[in-house]
Amino acid sequence: MASPIRLKDHERDARVVRARIWVGALLVLILVSVLFARLYHLQVTQYEHHSTLSESNRVHLLSIPPSRGLIFDRNGKIIADNRASFSLTLTRERAGSDWPTLLDDVVEVLALTPSERRLFEKRVRQGRRPFEPVPFIFNLTEEQIARIAVNQYRLPGIEVQANLVRYYPFKEHFAHSVGYVGRINEQELKQLDPVNYSGTHHIGKTGIEYFYEDQLHGEVGYEEVETNARGRVMRVLKRTDPTPGADLHLYMDADLQEVAEQALGGRRGAVVAIEPSTGGILALVSQPGYDPNLFVTGISFGAYAELRDSIDRPLFNRVLRGSYPPGSTIKPIVALAGLDSGVITPQSRVFDPGFYKLPNVKHLYRNWNRTGDGWVDVNMAIYRSNDTYFYDLAHKLGIDRLADYMKAFGLGQRVSVDLSREESEGLVPSRQWKRAVRNQSWYPGETLIAGIGQGYMLSTPMQLAQATAVLANRGQWVRPRMVRTLQDQALVVDDTPPDVSIKDPQNWDRVIAGMENVLHFPRGTAYRVGSTAAYRMAGKSGTAQVVAIRQGEKYDRTKINERHRDHALFIAFAPVDAPRIAVAVMVENGESGSGVAAPVVKKIIDAWLLNAEGQVKETTGKVEYFPPPPPVEEAHAQ
Structure with a gap:
């Protein structure tokens, strides 16, 4: 017996289609609402936060290290000076995770030795602050600066910086009194003021340089700079100059x-x-x-x-x-x-x-x-x-x-x-x-x-x-005491x-x-x-x-x-x-x-x-002293 023929229910099909359209429309409305809510949240509710992040990607705050105070003898001769120098720095955050390869490129560009390469990596790995350039080559020559400039496109995060470096014109003559400055090590980095020493890479190690470190260092300054996507500075927006360190005038001659x-x-x-x-x-x-x-x-x-290792111990004071x-x-x-x-x-x-x-x-x-x-x-x-x-x-x-x-x-x-x-x-x-x-x-x-x-x-x-x-x-x-005046002010010892x-x-x-x-x-x-x-x-x-x-x-x-x-x-x-x-x-x-x-x-x-003529510069007057006892037999005196 043949099965009955099913007739198409157009009304029912229409209801199904309308239901699907409403469901689809509702889903679209919900998605659009979520999108607008998200846009409102990002652009209105969190406007200040994201605008700050955006600005931070464009504007950076760079520290300006102060120039170290000079040290003079009693006659105004400079014993500790600051000299202009160019150093090569690396900012690891801008160089990326493959920064050791970048050092290899630098060694290749400057034709340096493997031992120097190991020293550079050691310096870069030392403790530092985030986004702080770390100098690893000092006293660059004009030829080295030119080579870096020509290859700058392949050296992201590498920069040539001009700075002042301590110089002792009398060399060994005041080494045990004035002392010297050296690179800040990891232990010192933990103890120093992270704000005032941002951008500073040297600190007094011995002698007067060590004792008067706070006075010689000065106060750090700042620059707000605008950078491009590669991190290169495009312009300076605002600058606060650093306060130079105080000059020391010694009693020493x-x-x-x-x-x-x-x-x-x-x-x-x-x-x-x-x-x-x-x-x-x-x-x-x-x-x-x-x-x-x-x-x-x-x-x-x-x-x-x-x-x-010298048997004469030149480092021993x-x-x-x-x-x-x-x-x-x-x-x-x-x-x-x-x-x-x-x-x-x-x-x-x-x-x-x-x-x-x-x-x-x-x-x-x-x-x-x-x-x-x-x-x-x-x-x-x-x-x-x-x-x-x-x-x-x-x-x-x-x-x-x-x-x-x-x-x-x-x-x-x-x-x-x-x-x-x-x-x-x-x-x-x-x-x-x-x-x-x-x-x-x-x-x-x-x-x-x-x-x-x-x-x-x-x-x-x-x-x-x-x-x-x-x-x-x-x-x-x-x-x-060594110091006579500190920035023209006499020191008081109590x-x-x-x-x-x-x-x-x-x-x-x-x-x-x-x-x-x-x-x-x-x-x-x-x-x-x-x-x-x-x-x-x-x-x-x-x-x-x-x-x-x-x-x-x-x-x-x-x-x-x-x-x-x-x-x-x-x-x-x-x-x-x-x-x-x-x-x-x-x-x-x-x-x-x-x-x-x-x-x-x-x-x-x-x-x-005595003066140049062999005479006492000032009259001292006659000196009275007790007469010795009657002489006895002379003997050799050591």
Whole structure:
């Protein structure tokens, strides 16, 4: 049976079509509504946000590092300068993730070595701030700049920047005083102000550059610049100029510094010259030195290894970090301690047979003059540098009382104002110190050795110079300082130790008279040096042992390695009645304080006090000093 034929229902089909049209129209309306809502949200609700992002893609804020303050000597000579230089920088965010390949292209363009390529990558990988250009090649030549310009299209993120780089025209002459600047490392980057140091790649590392970093650096400036899609600056929209760092004017004298270095004659040693009235450091020499310009833009591994491994230790600051036995240079202070404490009087005498013995002890503590000086009073003890007298005096004083007087003059502590961060404290031993450090008792023999500046006692040349200045000032304390003015403003120091106060002020004259006789009395240990002076000066020689000599054995330089021979020291100030300069000299392994160090001191004082005609620049007047005791048999003085 055939199936019935189904008739088409046009009405039903029409309803289905209309329903589909409405559903489609509704979907279109919903999508259009969502689109308009999104457009409204982006262009109205979030207008400020997206306009800022858009502007940020076009406008950038670039930091302008300030120019570093200059450093001058007392006569206006530039010691630390800024010189124009061109450096090649890389901004990693603009170079993309394949920036190491970009360095390969730079090496190819400039025809550099693989070792330089490794150094560049190390510099780029160091800590930095986002979108900050990192300099990796310094002091570009004109040819290198031209090569980069020709290949700029293939070097995105690479730019040639003009900047100021620190330059030290005197090179090694002020390396240990002014110091140097160097590249900021990752540790320093974490500690520095990220805002003020944005765009700055160098910071003071040592010396004055380090201590006055905040003042020398200045305040950062800014530029709002418009860039294209490649990040190239099209125009400057706004500029805020940076504030340059403050200029420093030092007490130091470049001419006197040169004289001091020449006087050392290339020997290893240290020189400090101080103006007693102000504490101003006139000269500071540590030899051998080094060229600080090597460190400014980054020293090579080979050059640094040569400096670091040198047996002469040119990187070691002997003035501030060198701790040496002061030897006989402290005897004037020991004598003053004895007079002030009442242990001795100006008339007290000790017989010197050439040695000293403690009661009930067999050991002999030898005088440098093995034949002895006979009867010795305090004046003769100073100008003859008589060890026997000071053995006896130290024994009577005791180590603790002796240590108190030493510290009052600045020994065993940091004394300078603006070099103290690098200065060693030295060591003034005492019972308490030995018990705390070595857990041992103090022995009387150690007191005797301390009385002539040997044994545990250690001091820096800076401390000896300051102690000499305090003697010259008759007890007045003025801290040594490098900087005279900061941007034409005098520096005020308010942490000066108390003056050295003694019961009888005449004891200053008595001790200084003995120091004067060291140089101006025929039997003084440095008479050959002082007898030719056109002025009166007071001084004291010293010899510090490097290696011990056994009981009864004589010092024989021919049997001792040159670097194991005694150190030579000398301190002095002049003119005696109105001191204008105090000097401390230490010559490593120089052996004779009066024969080697004293001539160095005289050359420095001559250069400071005398004019071209060899006459004292200012009248000092007649100097009175205590007459020496009756002469005894002459003996050779070291």
